[in-house]
Amino acid sequence: MASLTSLRLPIIHFSDENLKSGANCCNDIRQAFEEFGSFEAVEILLSYVMEMSELEKMVTRMAIQSFGVEKYYESHIESISYNFVLLKYREPMTDETQLGVPSHTDKSFLTILHQNQISGLELETKKGKWIRLTPSPSSFVVMAWTNGRVHCLRHHVVVSGNKVRYMLLFFSYSSEFDVQKR
Numbered sequence: 066m067a068s069l070t071s072l073r074l075p076i077i078h079f080s081d082e083n084l085k086s087g088a089n090c091c092n093d094i095r096q097a098f099e100e101f102g103s104f105e106a107v108e109i110l111l112s113y114v115m116e117m118s119e120l121e122k123m124v125t126r127m128a129i130q131s132f133g134v135e136k137y138y139e140s141h142i143e144s145i146s147y148n149f150v151l152l153k154y155r156e157p158m159t160d161e162t163q164l165g166v167p168s169h170t171d172k173s174f175l176t177i178l179h180q181n182q183i184s185g186l187e188l189e190t191k192k193g194k195w196i197r198l199t200p201s202p203s204s205f206v207v208m209a210w211t212n213g214r215v216h217c218l219r220h221h222v223v224v225s226g227n228k229v230r231y232m233l234l235f236f237s238y239s240s241e242f243d244v245q246k247r
């Protein structure tokens with residue numbers, strides 16, 4: 066059996082500041098590869114969450130502008146908090162036919178979804194028709210709130226087949242925004 070040492074792999078911080086000052090990060094990566102052939106990448110999730118909050122703010126600003134209620138934008142943004150969830154749906158066992166999430170509507174202001182290639186999410190349109198989403202790792206699905214004018218889609222998840230499904234969910238909640246009963 067190999068004898069263990071207390072050595073650790075080099076750690077590279079993928080924070081925004083580090084990525085912006087590219088040169089240092091590149092040198093660290095080269096050095097890590099030369100000396101260890103490997104490194105531990107940290108702060109990637111934080112960068113991802115920051116990007117998601119930028120996307121959420123951009124969509125919110127555009128929606129608020131087009132509804133002609135820009136004057137509420139600042140107070141709305143101040144009232145926002147986020148929740149970031151990573152989900153893994155295992156492949157169903159042989160005696161299980163479907164695994165997933167029962168039908169519901171999110172209680173968030175906006176929900177942004179990002180996933181691997183395994184389908185499962187089904188959305189009910191305003192007219193009561195169900196759509197099965199075609200997943201794409203290069204796109205995000207944005208779901209809106211509900212009020213008298215905007216309709217949050219009821220959705221559920223049905224997972225079958227023999228592949229694991231991964232899902233990243235980014236929810237924004239507003240303390241000012243009154244989510245109507247759905």
Ligand SMILES: O=C(O)CCC(=O)C(=O)O
Pocket residue numbers: 152166171178185186220222232234
């Ligand atoms: O896994 C999905 O596609 C969606 C999960 C979901 O709807 C939820 O967690 O609210």
Ligand SMILES: [Fe+2]
Pocket residue numbers: 169170171220
């Ligand atoms: Fe949901």
